[in-house]
Amino acid sequence: MNVSYIYINIAAFLCFALMFVAFCAAERSREMRAWLVLLGDLVLWTGGTVFMRLHVFPSYEFWYYVSLLALFSIAFLVYNYVYQFANVKTGLSASCGLPARS
Secondary structure (H helix, E strand, C coil), rough: CCCCCHHHHHHHHHHHHHHHHHHHHCCCCHHHHHHHHHHHHHHHHHHHHHHHHHHHCCCCCHHHHHHHHHHHHHHHHHHHHHHHHHCCCHHHHHHHHCCCCC
């Protein structure tokens, strides 16, 4: 039985794109900007996988690298969002629970 799982990728892409458009109408703050950048990255990741599987122009290799770059940047963007959401002002040492240096 040959089942195509492209519908899962398309559904994820549409959900992330809908969330991105919905949050674009929200008031801008540091936290909201970090969240929008993270959602935009998730849209790029899922969009890259959908376009790669559909062999959309320019080529599947281009969409592979778009998807790969977006996938690797998710960790940094999640950290950035948590950093902005926690409203940390003293840097990484305070967010890890370490005492601040004088």
